[in-house]
Amino acid sequence: MDRLCNLNILNPLTGEKIDLPRTKFDLPRLESSVACLWIDEKTKDYIVVWKIKNSLVYAKKGNHTWQQVFSMNEELSVEQIVYEHKTQKLYVHFNDSTLSIWRLSREDPHGVFENYIPFDFVFQDFLPDRRSDEELYVKEYIDTRLNIALTTSGELLKVASVVQKSKRWLFRIYKMNYIKRRWERIESLGDEALILDMGITIVAKDIPGLKRNSIYISGFDYGRKHLDHIFIFDLTTQESEPLPYCVSSSNDFSDARWFFPSFSQSPY
Numbered sequence: 001m002d003r004l005c006n007l008n009i010l011n012p013l014t015g016e017k018i019d020l021p022r023t024k025f026d027l028p029r030l031e032s033s034v035a036c037l038w039i040d041e042k043t044k045d046y047i048v049v050w051k052i053k054n055s056l057v058y059a060k061k062g063n064h065t066w067q068q069v070f071s072m073n074e075e076l077s078v079e080q081i082v083y084e085h086k087t088q089k090l091y092v093h094f095n096d097s098t099l100s101i102w103r104l105s106r107e108d109p110h111g112v113f114e115n116y117i118p119f120d121f122v123f124q125d126f127l128p129d130r131r132s133d134e135e136l137y138v139k140e141y142i143d144t145r146l147n148i149a150l151t152t153s154g155e156l157l158k159v160a161s162v163v164q165k166s167k168r169w170l171f172r173i174y175k176m177n178y179i180k181r182r183w184e185r186i187e188s189l190g191d192e193a194l195i196l197d198m199g200i201t202i203v204a205k206d207i208p209g210l211k212r213n214s215i216y217i218s219g220f221d222y223g224r225k226h227l228d229h230i231f232i233f234d235l236t237t238q239e240s241e242p243l244p245y246c247v248s249s250s251n252d253f254s255d256a257r258w259f260f261p262s263f264s265q266s267p268y
Helices: 130-140
Strands: 007-010 017-019 037-041 047-050 055-060 067-071 080-083 090-096 099-103 108-114 141-150 156-164 169-177 182-186 194-195 199-201 214-217 231-234 238-241
Touching: 017 047, 037 080, 067 099, 080 141, 090 141, 130 141, 141 199, 169 231
Parallel strands: 194 214
Antiparallel strands: 007 017, 037 047, 047 055, 055 067, 080 090, 090 099, 099 108, 141 156, 156 169, 169 182, 194 199, 214 231, 231 238
């Protein structure tokens, strides 16, 4: 958003700018809201989805106005939005641990029913031996978080995380077993890396600077000015790793997001 409150998509490397439709809402007074962006680097086709006030709206290339996906009551809030451009499905994760899926391939978005069970957080999953570990877990506990993510093949993942007072982070990743109707934990992402705040995985094999079977973390609501809340979590070692020196900055971060120019989500 520029100083005149015009919305645009800005390429931070080239300075290229794409203007977005104007909105009727008072942008300077808007609180921090959830949004997602997909853009084709060659054709410049794009879609922006944005939670603004009590509505979820979107704009595609060629649109002159924002289109509404749905409206919601004040008690329900959007935690995360992930868009899958191959199927043109929009995954919306709410604060009550429910999920809705919308197809944006038509002029009028319509809901898609897919039989997912709720995204409940189960803290026992973080206790190998509940009797001996529960007291320490409760003592060290600071916060938990649930995220959704889509793999390069379009498979939906549930990602649970815990942060402790010792600055230790714990992660559990699950995928749906449709036959048994339950979420089952997976131990590895293989040759992919999970970009948690974007809700996607990318192919990381043989790409310099990217680490396979790892989670890239940033953008949590707490600790925004501390680099120890922007890090890489290695699923193989179950340990957190600091950012490479070239990514670090002497300036305080007000917030941060990962940016992967010219990288494809899929190897094909």
